[in-house]
Amino acid sequence: MQHEVSVCKIFSFDAAHQLIGHKGKCANVHGHTYRLEVVLKGRPVTEEGRSDEGFVADFGDIKALVKARIVDKLDHAFMAKGDEPVLETLQASGSKVAVLSFRTTAENLAGYIAYTLRQSGLPVYSVKLWETPTAWAEVLAADIPEHGPAYCLNGGCDL
Numbered sequence: 001m002q003h004e005v006s007v008c009k010i011f012s013f014d015a016a017h018q019l020i021g022h023k024g025k026c027a028n029v030h031g032h033t034y035r036l037e038v039v040l041k042g043r044p045v046t047e048e049g050r051s052d053e054g055f056v057a058d059f060g061d062i063k064a065l066v067k068a069r070i071v072d073k074l075d076h077a078f079m080a081k082g083d084e085p086v087l088e089t090l091q092a093s094g095s096k097v098a099v100l101s102f103r104t105t106a107e108n109l110a111g112y113i114a115y116t117l118r119q120s121g122l123p124v125y126s127v128k129l130w131e132t133p134t135a136w137a138e139v140l141a142a143d144i145p146e147h148g149p150a151y152c153l154n155g156g157c158d159l
């Protein structure tokens with residue numbers, strides 16, 4: 001049998017957030033250029049003559065799915081938990097917001113992205129989200145419970 005192979009597609013998006021209650025400067029509204037690495041793992045298709053022969057997954061298909069489910073939603077948005085005082089003003093002015101219902105740390109965002117992509121049928125192995133050039137959070141899809149990340153248990157989660 002063909003051995004397993006990891007493949008990775010990298011994305012970038014700009015977004016703002018505010019961590020209410022943070023002891024430091026992340027309590028302010030601020031933004032990041034996020035780097036998103038989506039890793040898939042599987043055995044390449046072995047059937048001859050298929051479009052995806054030799055692929056774990058077609059990079060074009062991965063790109064389209066991640067763009068539609070994640071990047072288009074978060075790029076140039078204010079990513080909100082829902083308790084930010086500025087949220088109402090942004091919504092009233094027509095500014096782009098993504099209300100996620102969890103504290104928008106890199107850790108939680110990586111879990112949200114991994115779970116959303118897994119629910120979309122992508123054989124996602126891991127998601128690594130770079131918040132800055134020197135800081136990232138990584139979640140293995142297999143570590144996320146069937147019903148979603150832990151923060152979904154606390155109500156109000158839009159997953």
Ligand SMILES: [Zn+2]
Nearest residue numbers: 017026030032
């Ligand atoms: Zn931040």
